[in-house]
Ligand SMILES: Nc1ncnc2c1ncn2[C@@H]1O[C@H](COP(=O)(O)OP(=O)(O)OP(=O)(O)O)[C@@H](O)[C@H]1O
Ligand code: SF4
């Protein structure tokens with residue numbers, strides 16, 4: 001599979017008092033063309049900030065402080081603002097948790113989709129309307145032509161999220177970044193939206209980076225999973241491997257903490273690993289997970305582990321799978 005997006009050693013920091021606190025710390029991850037990749041981790045682990053950085057939309061006063069973001073080999077961090085705006089619209093689409101806040105309540109659905117179409121393609125109003133109907137059909141909104149006249153509040157939550165997906169697809173992007181797109185929806189609707197994303201991947205060859213708290217969602221949709229903790233990638237694996245043989249104690253904790261995982265419709269919320277997510281401004285020494293880790297060793301409090309390969313497709317940031325730099329240098 002061709003690599004579409006390659007994030008390499010990405011760092012994002014926010015100023016706190018008189019120094020900069022990194023909240024994304026050297027994140028590397030790839031998304032292949034037409035691949036469905038999950039990005040998981042507890043609240044505050046840096047998932048959204050990674051997504052914003054990919055789009056170069058890190059909110060002020062945050063800054064991207066290092067790394068590269070390659071889309072088809074081109075470094076997005078080197079583009080002018082104007083070029084980046086066109087990449088953001090045309091090549092990478094994004095959808096968020098709460099579609100009501102992203103849709104404008106005072107304009108019809110039809111107006112908002114046709115505007116999105118016309119931003120990206122020089123077409124007449126009539127052609128844009130036809131395209132809007134096609135997009136609503138594509139996201140399986142019934143009676144698409146009639147829905148064009150509706151205002152966002154006249155639609156259900158699930159339908160609003162479908163409209164947001166239609167707007168994101170107006171530019172025919174290669175990559176869709178979906179940040180908790182189903183968290184606000186009930187379980188049945190959630191499953192339908194995930195099915196829709198999977199169908200779009202299959203039919204359009206769309207790559208999807210899906211950010212979620214929910215391991216059940218990952219199990220149902222993703223081919224590959226990237227797990228984040230305290231601003232770093234701690235494990236990456238094909239989805240079957242991650243569930244069958246999780247290598248990082250944090251991932252193992254998430255899996256045991258996820259109630260009823262594997263049951264259809266079950267929610268795999270990540271709330272119950274003992275201990276607390278550390279504050280980014282006050283990270284523990286060494287491995288950031290060590291105060292919560294059931295397998296902690298002496299070196300864990302002293303040194304931050306590298307990412308160690310377990311196979312060509314599986315890697316983990318943990319001394320259970322590699323030797324601390326201090327010891328390997330000594331030997
Ligand atoms: N505007 C901001 N100023 C300072 N720090 C921020 C700001 N926005 C986010 N952060 C910090 O950046 C870190 C990462 O936040 P991020 O929103 O990426 O987490 P997340 O993994 O998406 O969490 P969630 O699952 O709750 O959405 C957090 O520690 C958060 O406190
Ligand atoms: S490096 Fe040590 S503390 Fe960190 S996850 Fe591995 S065993 Fe646990």
Ligand SMILES: [Mg+2]
Pocket residue numbers: 047048049179
């Ligand atoms: Mg988030």
